Amino acid sequence: MATWFILALVLALAVLAIILYNALVKKRQMVEEGWSGIDVQLKRRANLIPNLVETVKGYASHEQDTLNEVTELRAKVSGMTGDDVAGRAKVEGALSQALGRLFAVAEAYPDLKASQNFSDLHQSLDEIEDAIQMARRYYNGAVRALNVAVESFPSNLIANQFKFEKAEYFEIDDEADRAVPKVSF
Incomplete structure (x- = not known):
């Protein structure tokens, strides 16, 4: 009888x-799926930037510093891997x-603001930014679920045994990025 009990327990x-x-495997896959969604949207944004820069460049040639910064950051982003969240x-x-x-800068150029090409690019970028925000929410939710499972008992025993690790959130570190912009009339 005791043997059956031990066998049933095992x-x-x-x-x-x-x-x-x-x-745990499912949660890890959801994190990877979430990161893939962010990556796709970030690539869409990166692909839109050269068209946007060229459009602005035609109207605001003396704003070269801003244009260069956008171009350099886009190149830096394009060269990054997905491992360093x-x-x-x-x-x-x-x-x-x-x-x-x-x-x-574009606000200072009424002709640029009125340009249909610029308007279309601006609208596309707004849509992509919204998609990035949704993808970040999904990813961070998947990360939260994985991290809770990795740290909670008894799933942490399995996580430690099979080398499941916590994932990093995709969040803004710079407080200035979170600040509400000042608008004055």
Whole structure:
């Protein structure tokens, strides 16, 4: 009788370990899927930037510093791998700030603002920024689920045994990026 009980207990523990392992695998895959979604949107934005820079360049040739900064940051982003989430988030934040300055420059040129090409590019960039925000939310939610599972008992026992690690959030480190912009009339 005791042998059957021990055998049933071992079998129950094995089934529990398999269930926990599969749940961890699923969560890790969701993190990878989330990162892929962010990466796709960031590439769409990076591909739009040269057209935007060229459009602005025709109207605002003396704003070369802003144009160069946007171009340099785009090149830096294009050369980064997806492994360094924190580094990528930092550079992407700087690129977002530079794009904001580029649009501020555009405000000074009524002909540029009225240009249909610029308007279309601006609208496309707004749509991409919204998609990036949604992708970041999904990714960070998947990261949260994985990190909770990696740290919670009893799944942490399986996570430690099979080398599941916490993932990094895709977040803005610079407080200036989070600040609400000042608007004065």
